[in-house]
Amino acid sequence: MRAILALADGRVFEGKSFGAGGEASGEVVFNTAMTGYQEVLTDPSYKGQMVTMTYTQMGNTGINPEDIESKQLYLSGFIVKEYHDCYSNWRATMSLDAYLKENGVVGIQGLDTRALTRHLRDKGAQNGIISTVDFDHESLVKKARAIPSMAGLDLASGVTCDKPYHWTEKLWDLEEGYTAATAGELKYKVVAYDFGIKYNILRCLVSAGCDVTVVPATFPAEEALAMNPDGIFLSNGPGDPEPMTAVIENIRKFVGKKPIFGICLGHQLLGLALGGKTMKLKFGNHGSNLPVMDQDTRKVEITAQNHGFSVDIESLGHVCELAHENLNDQTVEGMKHKELPIFSVQHHPEASPGPHDSHYLFGRFVELMERYKA
Ligand SMILES: NC(=O)CC[C@H](N)C(=O)O
Numbered sequence: 559m560r561a562i563l564a565l566a567d568g569r570v571f572e573g574k575s576f577g578a579g580g581e582a583s584g585e586v587v588f589n590t591a592m593t594g595y596q597e598v599l600t601d602p603s604y605k606g607q608m609v610t611m612t613y614t615q616m617g618n619t620g621i622n623p624e625d626i627e628s629k630q631l632y633l634s635g636f637i638v639k640e641y642h643d644c645y646s647n648w649r650a651t652m653s654l655d656a657y658l659k660e661n662g663v664v665g666i667q668g669l670d671t672r673a674l675t676r677h678l679r680d681k682g683a684q685n686g687i688i689s690t691v692d693f694d695h696e697s698l699v700k701k702a703r704a705i706p707s708m709a710g711l712d713l714a715s716g717v718t719c720d721k722p723y724h725w726t727e728k729l730w731d732l733e734e735g736y737t738a739a740t741a742g743e744l745k746y747k748v749v750a751y752d753f754g755i756k757y758n759i760l761r762c763l764v765s766a767g768c769d770v771t772v773v774p775a776t777f778p779a780e781e782a783l784a785m786n787p788d789g790i791f792l793s794n795g796p797g798d799p800e801p802m803t804a805v806i807e808n809i810r811k812f813v814g815k816k817p818i819f820g821i822c823l824g825h826q827l828l829g830l831a832l833g834g835k836t837m838k839l840k841f842g843n844h845g846s847n848l849p850v851m852d853q854d855t856r857k858v859e860i861t862a863q864n865h866g867f868s869v870d871i872e873s874l875g876h877v878c879e880l881a882h883e884n885l886n887d888q889t890v891e892g893m894k895h896k897e898l899p900i901f902s903v904q905h906h907p908e909a910s911p912g913p914h915d916s917h918y919l920f921g922r923f924v925e926l927m928e929r930y931k932a
Contacts, residue, residue, distance in 0.1 A: 577658025594911020753795030792824025
């Protein structure tokens, strides 16, 4: 079946439908990961976006029930060069096409994703629409132009959990799969704010020895402090951090009271809570092969990333210093407070998908809590 992708700036790509049919729209971004499409599909931070994978073949390893990062698929469209229905993997239980259909996610394949990526890189990430029902280029471009811009959108409030819950699952193990931690293994009480949290962040925290209570985005700081946690964790999530004013105000109440660790949207919200600014990047960084340097150790780690916004470190010069830097585009990849036990990263140390180079950051959070306790 025919499918069309139209961008707001008028560029149109013809392709074939896969996954669900119909019409879907969102901000089109490119992801440079070669594998891990299942984790990409279930990453809540992609809400409101349509993702094109720069790697050419997708679907080869099918879908399995274990590599999910949340309870559902969040992106609104999936754009690939070549979809492979004939999958092969020891854990696979269904095809990517069936998975997208079952979850109502519109896909398009058979288009020149290299040309699309180069276009987004040159002109910037922008809104687009995929359709298997309207084949009129002009009408599609018009619809793409009517979609609200990602800048200014608070999407995290729509993906956070309804009520607090306890998480005990540890990192996946080849022999044992997923297992739960025993109470004796969990030494540090952590309140984790869910702005669209990925499961593997929770697993990394638990495997590092944290007793994790996940709370909704608007959970009052006073109630979190009453739980007497050793540390506060701020999660990743979709959308622009700037309009989340109540959340930013709430985070400010932890500053100077508890160790804080933030990832991605959590890092951006922390930057705003500390009095800094955030900005929208031209096309951001989405992938699992992005080089980052730890400014303390001068070590380079290959990281997983998924962001369109960034913290302006100059605006935080009075309180924070740059702790990690992206070696591709020199964006701020991490910061640490000059005096308080507070740090955050823009990239995703939990990977999923991606290399485990940055897992040490969960250990750093635990060390910080240990020192603060003492
Ligand atoms: N993965 C994330 O937390 C993304 C943060 C934010 N939505 C951005 O695009 O920059």
